[in-house]
Amino acid sequence: MKKIITLLCVVLLLVVGCGNKGLSPQEVFDKASETMSGVDNFAIKLGLEMEATIDGEKQNIAININGKSDVKNKVSDMEIAMNLGNMTFNIKSYAEEVDGKTITYTQNILGDNYTKVVDETASSEMIDLEEISKIINSSKEVKKIKSDIEDLDKYEVTVAREDLDDVFASIGTLTGEDISGLEINSDLVMYAYINKDGYVSKMSIDMTDLIVPEDGVEYNKLLLTMEFSDLNKTTVTIPEDVKANAVEESEEEISVTG
Numbered sequence: 001m002k003k004i005i006t007l008l009c010v011v012l013l014l015v016v017g018c019g020n021k022g023l024s025p026q027e028v029f030d031k032a033s034e035t036m037s038g039v040d041n042f043a044i045k046l047g048l049e050m051e052a053t054i055d056g057e058k059q060n061i062a063i064n065i066n067g068k069s070d071v072k073n074k075v076s077d078m079e080i081a082m083n084l085g086n087m088t089f090n091i092k093s094y095a096e097e098v099d100g101k102t103i104t105y106t107q108n109i110l111g112d113n114y115t116k117v118v119d120e121t122a123s124s125e126m127i128d129l130e131e132i133s134k135i136i137n138s139s140k141e142v143k144k145i146k147s148d149i150e151d152l153d154k155y156e157v158t159v160a161r162e163d164l165d166d167v168f169a170s171i172g173t174l175t176g177e178d179i180s181g182l183e184i185n186s187d188l189v190m191y192a193y194i195n196k197d198g199y200v201s202k203m204s205i206d207m208t209d210l211i212v213p214e215d216g217v218e219y220n221k222l223l224l225t226m227e228f229s230d231l232n233k234t235t236v237t238i239p240e241d242v243k244a245n246a247v248e249e250s251e252e253e254i255s256v257t258g
Helices: 004-014 025-036 129-139 161-175 239-245 250-257
Strands: 041-054 057-070 075-084 087-098 101-107 114-119 142-145 153-159 188-193 202-204 216-227 247-249
Touching: 114 239
Parallel strands: 114 247
Antiparallel strands: 041 057, 041 216, 057 075, 075 087, 087 101, 101 114, 142 153, 153 188, 188 202, 202 216
């Protein structure tokens, strides 16, 4: 699952907006990278559908996230719904950056209390997203295609498989995670829908054939969708009772018990 989350990080780094008539699709996206960097806050809906065959047994996983992020003030909240076959979990999570540290409050699966984990590293320093974004932005190919959603322009964005190798190598180095086992089978192709104001409203990607199957694991379905809204209109607040009553745990405890 960690390798799949890494792949999602790559897709998220491709988020850009556009809206300058007279420019080529590639020029539009290059110019829009700067535009999106000025977004202070936003709301996001993320959906992941995965069907895999593991050691001959089919497993279905569905993850839906409703989140809000205040980039300027470094605070976010997420509502996560996970359907793992016959089990369903709903979790609420908040995060904020204070004095160079990242504090995360996570509701337990019973929904009756929160745990608090303090990471001594600020989230903005944990990974240099800008550097990885430069690799992707310099490599992707963009073309405008017919849209199937009214009032939204549709763009097809392709990152070549050989360029993805460089991206994953950079992510592995920056995060300290060993993702060498994640092999890419083909180019990454995604679709971005752009509204009249020049921002991304929706993104979708079918990753079913993207990942080379691991030993005993075959991906039969791997679909990702993202929708963005309320850009520069989103407010994020962590409830005071969550902060006051959360039980503090160390990252070591989370690793052992999780």
